[in-house]
Amino acid sequence: MFDNELIEINDLKSPKGTLVLGHLPQFNTYNKHQVLERWVEECGELFKIHFVGKEFVVSANPDFNNKMLRLRPEGFKRFSKIDEILKEMGVDGVFNAEGDAWKRHRKPTAEALSVKNVKAYYPVILDKTNEVLKKFKNYSKQGTIVDVQKEFMAFTIDITTEIAFGHKLDTINNKSNRFQKHLEVIFPMINTRVTAPIPIWRYFKRKKDKILIDSLKSIEKVIYEFINDAKKRITENPALKEQPSNFLEALLVENKDANFTDEEIYGNVFTMLLAGEDTTSNTLSWGMFYLAQHPEVVVKVREEAILVYSEDVPHIYENVDDLKYANAVAQEAMRLKPTTPQLYLEANEDVIVENVSIPKGTSIILQNKVAQTHNDYFSNPNSFIPERWIESECPMHKNHVPSVMRAFGGGARYCPGMHLAKTEMIVLISTLCKHFDFKLEVEPETIREQFEFTMYPENLKITFVPVK
């Protein structure tokens, strides 16, 4: 991949930056990922940057990135500041655990999100899909311009919370939801703190730091109540051991070997909320961004829906497997607009990967989006063509390298929520296309990629026109 000669980090190029602050002023914006993309254009696939003296290697090479992801948990871990910040907030779960601790967390988490359990959660997904459909029918009657980003967030919040611990929220119908308000305070602060060069909050509590402390306390209180309730339910009803009705119950049932403390159970339930909400709703929003500009794709999703199910929604879990084109739409949206366009790693030991010598402690940013939208790996890389994911229909087998897709990460730590997320997305995309055409109410150029905790489309406004 890289030259045969050993590459040392010291020899890597850097984009233009300032002496003291380094590349921080350029990076400290709403579109960090695009700054990284510009630097890839300027310096190539491998370069280094620094933020006030803290050095990062940036790689946009898919083979190199894939190898590093696969060398986890032994060779690489997540950027250590992620764990530091989450632990400081009292969160000790699978996302920030490392080494043997991670193995303990990962097994029951992956089990709790297994295909078998997602099947058991399917009625929740259907119920919330029906709610969105009802609401959007009303919107379409009234000609309301819909902020889809907000609506899809409500959809994933309601599903994730019910699946996480059996708590029924009704964010879709704007029911007051203090629990979610607290999470909305916490999530962006994680990102802000992980990327902050100086941990000011440790020396001086600003107003936003005090609000964060209050929100963390409130969330903790509620989740601990849920943990105690779930324990009681399982003792009273042993049948739940065979078929747990939510993630928390599944985690408690799978907990035989892991012996989690209540703090770790709390950490993992919190992690579910953190990892499962924005990622899924933002991908749905990007899907809608493309569907609204491609009526011919909407018609194909609709034709498939009509063939697969006669009801308003794909009413049985087995329908999802047959909704191959709706799945391809989600996949293509993730290729073009991955909501986590970069991942942050750190080397656990001195290691040579693809001729690059990486000393222990090196921090590395894996820029994965560049390859997903590069002509070497996908023909017509910037065009929205779901057909490329359906083998018999792919109009461009010339360049098609699915293995560079990193939307769900890679190696042993790939996203365990992938099956749940895909199920939610396929069901909602199929249902909406079955019932509506979409009209984009703003110019596509005005829809910005905004990176907060994950990357979403800002200013996406759509009207829903009922299918005759």
Ligand code: HEM
């Ligand atoms: C479209 C939706 C989603 C996307 C794009 C996404 C993406 C990702 C990515 C990129 C990672 C990092 C993987 C790595 O380091 O290799 C990750 C990890 C994770 N995701 Fe997701 N995710 C989504 C939905 C979900 C859902 C619905 C859940 C659960 C409710 C979830 C739970 C997790 C967990 C627990 C981890 C940490 C895994 C570990 O460290 O072992 N994700 N996700």
